[in-house]
Amino acid sequence: MINFYKFGYIEIDGKEYTKDLIFTKDEILVYPWWRKEGHIFSLGDIESILKKIENVTHIICGTGAYGIVRVEDNFIKYFKEAKKEILIYDTKKAADIFNSLVSNGMAPLALFHLTC
Numbered sequence: 212m213i214n215f216y217k218f219g220y221i222e223i224d225g226k227e228y229t230k231d232l233i234f235t236k237d238e239i240l241v242y243p244w245w246r247k248e249g250h251i252f253s254l255g256d257i258e259s260i261l262k263k264i265e266n267v268t269h270i271i272c273g274t275g276a277y278g279i280v281r282v283e284d285n286f287i288k289y290f291k292e293a294k295k296e297i298l299i300y301d302t303k304k305a306a307d308i309f310n311s312l313v314s315n316g317m318a319p320l321a322l323f324h325l326t327c
Contacts, residue, residue: 216306218276252282273302273323
């Protein structure tokens, strides 16, 4: 569970992180997460982890404290075609949704930008 989020900082299960990351309810998959273009979520940036997300129910994109990050159309299309619900919100709202989904027995994959 996400214990706390503020600009540039997130605490997950009591451990703090200060860089972008990808995680599930069970593990941190990528930390720090660097993208080819810092303020764009693209499919190419996560290809290496796509094999690790078998039982994921939702994809949650935390687009930063102010929602600056853009999610590419092919990224959205990929998950829709895979029948995965994709949710795109500023990181604070995305953190709240992540916790709600986990509390309701779901298995979300979270891709979070922690700053802007």
